[in-house]
Amino acid sequence: MNNIELSENQQKIVDLDEGAYLVKASAGSGKTRVLTERIKRIVNISKGKVLAITFTNKAGEELKERLGTSERVKEKVFVGTFHSFCQSILELRFKLLGYSSMPHIFEEDSDRIELIEQAIFQVPYFQEIYSGLEGKQLFEYKYKALNFISQVKRELISPEELISNSENEEFRNLYEVYQDILESNNAIDFDDLILLIYQLLINNDSVANLYRKTYEYVCLDEAQDLNKAQYYLLKALVGNENKNIMMVGDPNQAIYLFNGSTSDYMENDFVEDFGTTVYTLTENYRCSRSVIEASNKLMGLQAEAVNYVIDGIFEINGLLNEEEEANFVVDKIKKLIELKKHKDIEGEINYDNISILARNKYVFKNVESSLKENKIPYFYKSGNIGLKFSSTLMQIFDYYFRIKINPSDKLHLSRLEKLLNISDVYDEEIIKSSKFPESIYSLSFVNTLTIDNLSLEIKKFRKLFEENKVDGLTDDDRKLIIEDIDEFDSNWKTYQMKNQKRTLSGFKNSISLGITNHPKNENGITLSTVHTMKGQESDIVFIIGMDEGTFPDYRAVNKGGLELQQEKNNAYVAFTRSKRFLFISYPKQRLMPWGDFKPRSISRFIK
Numbered sequence: 247m248n249n250i251e252l253s254e255n256q257q258k259i260v261d262l263d264e265g266a267y268l269v270k271a272s273a274g275s276g277k278t279r280v281l282t283e284r285i286k287r288i289v290n291i292s293k294g295k296v297l298a299i300t301f302t303n304k305a306g307e308e309l310k311e312r313l314g315t316s317e318r319v320k321e322k323v324f325v326g327t328f329h330s331f332c333q334s335i336l337e338l339r340f341k342l343l344g345y346s347s348m349p350h351i352f353e354e355d356s357d358r359i360e361l362i363e364q365a366i367f368q369v370p371y372f373q374e375i376y377s378g379l380e381g382k383q384l385f386e387y388k389y390k391a392l393n394f395i396s397q398v399k400r401e402l403i404s405p406e407e408l409i410s411n412s413e414n415e416e417f418r419n420l421y422e423v424y425q426d427i428l429e430s431n432n433a434i435d436f437d438d439l440i441l442l443i444y445q446l447l448i449n450n451d452s453v454a455n456l457y458r459k460t461y462e463y464v465c466l467d468e469a470q471d472l473n474k475a476q477y478y479l480l481k482a483l484v485g486n487e488n489k490n491i492m493m494v495g496d497p498n499q500a501i502y503l504f505n506g507s508t509s510d511y512m513e514n515d516f517v518e519d520f521g522t523t524v525y526t527l528t529e530n531y532r533c534s535r536s537v538i539e540a541s542n543k544l545m546g547l548q549a550e551a552v553n554y555v556i557d558g559i560f561e562i563n564g565l566l567n568e569e570e571e572a573n574f575v576v577d578k579i580k581k582l583i584e585l586k587k588h589k590d591i592e593g594e595i596n597y598d599n600i601s602i603l604a605r606n607k608y609v610f611k612n613v614e615s616s617l618k619e620n621k622i623p624y625f626y627k628s629g630n631i632g633l634k635f636s637s638t639l640m641q642i643f644d645y646y647f648r649i650k651i652n653p654s655d656k657l658h659l660s661r662l663e664k665l666l667n668i669s670d671v672y673d674e675e676i677i678k679s680s681k682f683p684e685s686i687y688s689l690s691f692v693n694t695l696t697i698d699n700l701s702l703e704i705k706k707f708r709k710l711f712e713e714n715k716v717d718g719l720t721d722d723d724r725k726l727i728i729e730d731i732d733e734f735d736s737n738w739k740t741y742q743m744k745n746q747k748r749t750l751s752g753f754k755n756s757i758s759l760g761i762t763n764h765p766k767n768e769n770g771i772t773l774s775t776v777h778t779m780k781g782q783e784s785d786i787v788f789i790i791g792m793d794e795g796t797f798p799d800y801r802a803v804n805k806g807g808l809e810l811q812q813e814k815n816n817a818y819v820a821f822t823r824s825k826r827f828l829f830i831s832y833p834k835q836r837l838m839p840w841g842d843f844k845p846r847s848i849s850r851f852i853k
C-alpha cells in the first residue's frame with residue numbers, strides 16, 4: 247500500500263508550498279491518499295505541527311495507520327475528529343469558559359431525550375401542549391425540540407436571530423431551560439463541544455494564538471460534510487496569518503444535510519474566505535470499468551478508469567419480494583466463495599472482501615436471517631460508537647462511575663435510583679435488599695478507583711467473576727460481565743497509550759466520544775448502511791433494497807429538491823465503495839408490517 251506511485255497530478259498537490267488549497271475530486275481519485283502523503287511530507291520537512299481532522303473515529307484510525315507510527319508522526323500530528331479535538335482543548339481550558347470543573351458529555355440520545363422531557367415539564371406552556379399529545383406524537387415533539395436546539399448550536403444562531411424567527415419562537419424558552427438543566431448537571435452535549443471551543447477561540451486571542459502557533463498546518467478530509475459551526479471553528483483556529491490549510495472533498499458525496507452539512511462551506515466559503523486555490527483529480531484508482539461506468543451514468547460524471555484493464559461486473563436484479571432478494575444475495579455469495587479466484591480480484595475471494603449495503607438498517611432483516619440460516623459469518627459495521635455495556639452489573643457501574651467523577655450528574659443518579667428502585671444508592675443495606683443486590687460490587691469497584699490504580703483494580707474486579715465469588719449470577723451473567731470488563735480494560739489501555747496527562751474524567755469523556763473504543767477485528771461479510779461505509783472500499787459490493795421509496799427514501803421523494811439530490815449522492819457513495827463487482831437488487835413487492843404486500847418499482851437511480 248505504501249509503495250503506491252502517485253500520479254503526476256497527485257504528486258503536485260502533495261508538494262504544494264504553504265497556502266490554502268482545496269482538492270475537489272470525485273470518488274476513488276485518491277483524495278485521502280494525497281492528504282496522507284502531504285501530511286507525511288510536512289512532518290519530514292517542516293518544524294510545525296499538523297492538525298488532521300476527520301469526521302469519524304474510524305477514518306481517523308485509518309489515517310493514522312496510513313501515516314505510520316514513527317515517533318516524528320506521533321509527536322507532530324494530531325489526528326482526530328472535531329469532537330475529540332475540541333474535547334482536548336476543553337479539558338485544559340474549561341475554566342476560561344466558566345466551568346469550575348470539567349463538564350461531562352451526555353452522549354446518549356436517551357440522555358438528551360430525558361433532558362428535553364425535564365425541560366418540557368418545567369415550563370407550563372410546553373407541559374400543556376405535551377400532555378395533549380399521544381404515542382408517536384410525544385416522540386415527534388421531543389425530537390422536533392431537540393432538533394431545533396441542535397440547529398441553533400450548529401448554525402451559530404444568536405438569541406436575537408432566534409427571536410426574529412417566529413416559527414422557532416415557540417422553542418426558544420425550551421432551549422434556555424434545556425441549557426440550564428445541562429449546566430446544573432455540569433454537562434454538555436455533542437453540539438456544545440464544538441460551539442464552546444468556537445466561542446473560546448473567537449473571544450480569547452491568547453488561546454487562539456496559542457493553537458495557531460501550535461498547529462501550523464490544518465488538513466481536513468471529507469470536507470463536503472462541514473456544517474457551519476465546524477467551518478467557523480476551523481476559520482477561527484486558522485486565523486489571518488498562517489493560512490496553511492488543505493481540504494479534500496467531493497460535493498457529490500455530500501450526504502449529511504440532516505446534520506446541517508453542505509458542500510457550500512468547502513466550495514464557496516472556504517474558497518472566498520481564504521483565497522483558496524482549487525485542484526481537481528479526474529482519475530478513479532479504486533473501481534473497475536463497469537463500476538465507474540455505472541456511477542458516471544448515475545451522476546452524469548466523466549471520471550476516468552485507471553483500472554481500465556479490469557472489467558469488473560455491474561448487475562441490476564429485480565426479485566419477487568424481500569425474501570427472494572435475500573436468497574438471491576446469499577446464493578450469489580455462495581457461488582463467489584466457491585469460485586475462489588477471479589481474474590479481476592486480487593487474491594482469494596472470501597467473506598472479508600464482500601460488503602452488503604443498504605439505505606437503512608431495517609432493510610437487512612431478510613438478508614440477515616438468510617445469512618444466519620446458511621451459517622455465513624457477517625457483522626454490522628458500526629459508526630462513531632462509544633463503549634456500551636451489555637451486563638446490568640456494568641451498566642450500574644457506569645452510572646456510579648459517572649456520578650463519582652461528576653457529582654452534579656443528577657440525570658444518571660436518578661436513572662440509577664430508578665433501576666435499583668431505591669432512594670439511597672449509597673446505603674449498602676438498602677442496596678443488598680434492592681432488585682440488584684450485586685450492585686454492591688459495582689459500587690465498591692467505583693469507590694476504590696483512582697487514576698493510578700485503575701489497571702490493578704480492573705484485574706481484581708475481573709477475578710471476582712472469574713472465580714465465581716459473587717452469588718446469584720448464572721454462568722451466562724458472568725460471561726457477559728467479564729466481556730464487559732475486558733472491553734472497559736481495553737478502552738483504558740487505549741486511553742493510557744494516547745494520553746500522557748490522565749484523569750478519570752478525561753478517560754470517561756474519551757469513552758463517550760468513542761475515541762478509545764476499537765471494535766474487535768470482525769470477520770465475515772460486512773453489513774453496513776451507506777453512511778457508515780463512507781470513505782471505505784470493498785472488492786465485492788451488494789446494494790440491496792433499491793426500490794423507489796426505500797432508496798431513495800420516501801421522505802426525500804416527497805420533499806424533492808436538495809433532499810432528493812442527497813439521496814442520489816448517497817447512491818453514488820454506495821456504488822463507488824465497490825472496487826470490482828457491484829450487484830444491485832430490489833424487491834418487486836414489500837411485506838408491510840400489517841401483513842399486506844405492497845408493489846414496489848425499481849429505484850429511479852437505476853432505471
Ligand SMILES: Nc1ncnc2c1ncn2[C@@H]1O[C@H](COP(=O)(O)OP(=O)(O)OP(=O)(O)O)[C@@H](O)[C@H]1O
Nearest residue numbers: 250251252253273274275276277278279531532781
Ligand atoms: N496513484 C495511485 N496508484 C494506485 N492506487 C491509488 C493511487 N491513488 C489512490 N489509490 C488507491 O485508490 C483507492 C482510493 O483512494 P482514496 O481512498 O484515497 O480515494 P478518495 O478520493 O479519498 O475516495 P472516496 O472519496 O471515494 O472515499 C485506495 O485504495 C487508494 O490506495
